[in-house]
Amino acid sequence: MSEIKIKLTEKILTIFLLLIAVGALTIHPAQEVSISTLGGDKLDTIFNIVSYLILFYFLLLYWKGFLYVATRSPLQFLLLAIIIFSLLWSEDLSSSLTYMRGLIRIYFLAIYLAMRYSLKEQLRLIAWALGTAALLSMLFSALLPDYSHKSPELLNMWSGIYGHKNELGYMMAWSAGVFLHLALSSHQYRWLMWALCGISICLIILSRSTTSLTILLTMILLLPFYKFFKKTNYKLQVVMITSALMLLIIFSILLVNNAETLVGTSGKDLTFNGRSDLWELVISKILERPWLGYGYSAFWTSNAASNLRATYEWASNAHNGFLELLLELGFLGFLTFAAGFIRFFVMAMTRIIYVAKKPEDYWPMQMLILIVIINFSEARLLTPSWNWLMYITTSFSLTLDYQRNYHQSYIESFYSSQK
Template identity: 30%
Template sequence: MSDVAGISAVGPRRVVTVSPDFLLASAALAALIFVPVLRAHGALLFLAAGTALCARYWQRSIVSCLRHWYLLLLPCFCLLSFAWSQYPAQSFRYGLQLLATVIIAVVIAMRLSPKMFGRLLFVFFGIAMIASILFGEVRGDTGAWLGIYGSKNALAGAAATFIVIAASQILDGSAPYGYRLLAVFGGLIGCVLLLLAQSVSAMAVVPPAILIQLGLLLYYRMSSAERFVSVSGLTLLGLLLAILIATNFSALEALMLETTGKDATLTGRTDLWDVALRFIRERPFLGMGYQAFWVHGHAPAEALWAYFGIDGRSGFNFHNTYLSNAVEIGILGVGLQIFVLYGAAILTCVWAVTSHRAEAALMFVMVVIVIIISFVEVPIFFQFSLRSVLIICAFVYGVEGVRANGRWR
């Protein structure tokens, strides 16, 4: 890991030095955050900045990829799926783009410190939130804010992410006071936008994410005996809660549906899941090919678009990461995805518990959020995706953090 920015004193003057690695990694992350505005240009900027970052000290880039070779198994599998895909050109193209995305993410994680990574996310998401207030749109029928994202759910997801990032910056005791105060204002802006976006599901993600960070902060300050008692108590409480949910599932389900305004099919999600399971049974191990289902002209996809009124015939999925991806890359591909996603969760959790660092807690919480969302959406494992990059970076940071035994700065 290299330092990407620093301040050095030369005589009486202070000289700020900024590494090209820092600038290129920043440009790549900013491009993904502003994809809703930049669209194809955002993906192009990400590729350009990421490729330049990899080319700079290309030997180190190769070493970084070899060091974390297991993260390349998933995109390589997706790329190879063109051999059995219904649409081989489609699977080859998107598989190659996913491979490039993962490689760039690995190199970013090896060039940026995790603390700097979190601060860049805070800055760029903060700019996106301010832009959503100043230049964003509002739905005429419901009054829900769309921001610069063109969708209330997308704005709500970004606002929820920003709140969690801001909370981590506030709880970072090593950060300057002024910066932490700025994070407080940022968190308030995120809360306002989250409320204006009117997305109940996004609101539900924020409290547990904040509680995890606060819980880790308290854990860091406990003695060994206090930690044992606390962990034991939380484990028993979790078991009790699981028993209560299991014994009162029907009543809780009815309450949840009434609160969220959903019907018993979760607005058609269960119907989609039944369709997905049928296709999985047809080709269980390898699937139909990476991103080879939702293709124009593919009869089942066209039928589902028509049934659910998706006139644009894009931006639709099976609303479950595991089922949706099992349709495309089978059980084997989903196994690789589970390894990456849940491996990142375990590694960042161990890193957070052993290192007592705010950036480690942030990485763990970000992965937990994606895991929660993965059961009702498809937020990761496609090309030029910020969340996919976050998961890959979290995995790398977790591995390196555990290896360093919390000595990372």
């Protein structure tokens, strides 16, 4: 009986940590109404302190497991080491230290989740957090006017509990994706999964986040592709990957050649609301310090960014996750991330080919696609955020799954050779 109570307590603490990570406990009105959370900044501080204490408790309880996961994912921890050592050349040491604390907390939570829960169990725990966020966003935006935008350019666009329409849209893209895959995979509570998926899609529409709609449509269109891909032989898989890359290149060329027409239909200008002009200046800054960058989270608050801030007052980041990474850690950090990303991609594809039985098994690959699309127009890599938590957690989990399967197949082949 005591063991069951301990497991239940641990799951409750885990869900509490995920609720903090998903932003369901730090509720924001629309940003032009107030920049403070519901309950004030002190409540946010209390949640941060409690989350550190819970993670410290888990670290004491499972310290051997933490060490094991850390030694099995060298690329992810090499990237973390580069981030920590970037303090030595940081342009703004205070800013680097502030954000680094949150990032290290994300790594500890990711290790714990990968160590204690399988990918399927994680998906269900994540659903609790995202479902809560979706319901709260619907409730607050529908009943309280302060949770919809009032500024002329964003009038009546819903921001939910996140303070901005884009943040609501991104989080609901995660939510809709999770509940879609669970609804297609599970017979139990399927009606609830579809209901929460529907609520998440409604919130995306009400936020008017075109990027989030693009993410959702991409995930839906890829589902039958994965199923067909799994049934093909190795040679056909190579042909399919090559064909997909060629189609992507052709699509990109068509997009560039018809950009004026395409962006006009979505209400945006050809510069993606000024982002492409900003990117040109960001690239010139990257080339000034190409190898090590300006230090983790240290560029935009430093003197090096003064000209950019003067020209683009709305820019507090590069509005592109990959350019932001190059700004902070240079090509050293970017290539380390790229190596880890490719490894993640290979493991996710291997899972689809050899392991996947239900749509929920496609989720790691869908997550990669989601993260790439988001970071094309927003800087959400290497930040203490939900996106990076999901990326790191799934990377650790895939690594542990792969090594367990490899070890099992090695044992089976050893015993068969002894017969």
